[in-house]
Amino acid sequence: MDCSKVKVLIITGFGLNCEKETAAAFTSNGASAEQVHLNDLLNGKHRLDEYHILAFIGGFSFGDHLGAGTVFANRVKFNLRDQLEKFVADGKLIIGICNGFQTLTRLGLVPAVDGEYFKQQAALAHNDSGVFRDDWIHLTTNEDSPCVFTQGIKNIRMPIRHGEGKFVAEQDIIDKLEANNQVVFRYADANGKATDKFPMNPNGSLNSIAGICDPSGRIFGLMPHPEAFLSPYNAPDWTVSKLKGELPEKGEGSIIFENAVKFAAENLV
Numbered sequence: 001m002d003c004s005k006v007k008v009l010i011i012t013g014f015g016l017n018c019e020k021e022t023a024a025a026f027t028s029n030g031a032s033a034e035q036v037h038l039n040d041l042l043n044g045k046h047r048l049d050e051y052h053i054l055a056f057i058g059g060f061s062f063g064d065h066l067g068a069g070t071v072f073a074n075r076v077k078f079n080l081r082d083q084l085e086k087f088v089a090d091g092k093l094i095i096g097i098c099n100g101f102q103t104l105t106r107l108g109l110v111p112a113v114d115g116e117y118f119k120q121q122a123a124l125a126h127n128d129s130g131v132f133r134d135d136w137i138h139l140t141t142n143e144d145s146p147c148v149f150t151q152g153i154k155n156i157r158m159p160i161r162h163g164e165g166k167f168v169a170e171q172d173i174i175d176k177l178e179a180n181n182q183v184v185f186r187y188a189d190a191n192g193k194a195t196d197k198f199p200m201n202p203n204g205s206l207n208s209i210a211g212i213c214d215p216s217g218r219i220f221g222l223m224p225h226p227e228a229f230l231s232p233y234n235a236p237d238w239t240v241s242k243l244k245g246e247l248p249e250k251g252e253g254s255i256i257f258e259n260a261v262k263f264a265a266e267n268l269v
Contacts, residue, residue, distance in 0.1 A: 003030030006264040009051040013037040014072065016059035016099065021227040025257040026053070028230060031264070038072075041080060048083040052264040053093045056100030058161075058225060068124060068164040069102030077107055077118065084109075088117060092268060093148060093260050094219040098162055101211070101221035110221045111169075112214040113176045122169035122212075124162075124223065128204030132163040135202055136236055137224060139210055140188040146217030147184045148263045149256045155192040156185075156252050157235070158224035165203035165223045167210070174206060185211035185222055226253030 008026045012019045012035050023033040031053070036046050048054065061072035076084065087094070088109070096104035101124065104110045108118040127133055137160050141153045169177070177183050186194040186208040187201040194208045195201055201208050203223070211222030229251035232238055241247045 001262065001265045002269065003261050003265045004032060005269045006031040006053065006261050007051045008033040008053040008055060009046070009048065010035045010055045010057060011038055011041065012057070013039065015061045015063055016057050018058040018097065018225070018227060021230070022055050022057045022097070025227040025230055025254065026055075026261060029254065029258045029261045031261045038075065042075070048080065048087045051092070052268040053095070053260055054087060056094070056096040056103045057227075058098035058100060061099055061103065064099075064164070069099055069104075069106050072099075073103045073106035076103070081118065085117070088219070091216070091218060093264060095149060095256075095260065096221040097225060097227065098165075098223055101223055102164065104219070104221040109219050110214050111173065111177055111182050111212050112219070113173055113180070113182070115215060117214075121173050122167065124164050125166040125168045126164050127162070127166055127202065129198065129202075132161070133165070133199070133202040134161040135159070135199060137200065137202060137210075138188045138190055138192065139185045139224065140192045140194055141185060142181055142183055144181045145184045145213060146181065146215070147213040147220055148217050149220045149259050150184055151259050153255060155188065156255075157229070158226055158253055159228045159234075160202055160224045162203070162223055165205065167205040167212075167223075169206070177209075177212060178207070180215060182212050182215065183207065183209055184213050184220065185209075185224070226256045229253035
């Protein structure tokens, strides 16, 4: 398995700001990651079919002035839809983190219930608290989910930083997400039990939903930032772990990118 042949596209520009961390997340797991400005995709300098994994990153695309991810999603949908449809049809991987998750929902790439891609079925609304939240949270994983990115994960910690993170959808969509095991991550307490209580659930998401996937498990959107926990020294309690001799080699978020790179190397290269 040659992970170095896996090519990752990280779209940058227009207020996005997590490109370097996301690139490091993939390159530290053996892949080749390119940071490409959205304009270079729109003008044809780069094409999606050059890559195996596509990352929509965090930040504040177009200032979130018309709602987080809205303008960015429209620029992509109306200029790159044919390329994106082929990317999905070819079974390649897509991850959307924070603003990227907001963009994926507006594109209709997740949840895509009943295979209806490019139709918005869910959204990320303003936090119930009414304020931007910057904190560390616990997550529990749906181990029956088909999500490629989260295989082998049971409970995990990650940082969050968002003002529009409340997952909302019509009840029939929520019911289908649950029935299809498309709910991947839920906000949890320190014991790994899903909760709707603030601040463990930092935004009031329905069913404590923090991350979902499409029916295939190859498109994944989540509000927490795994790329911000690649080193154990990112954790707020790393000094305690070090004193106990329990400091791990990597941060907990790295496994998400490791899973993606391995899958791509085995199935897409």
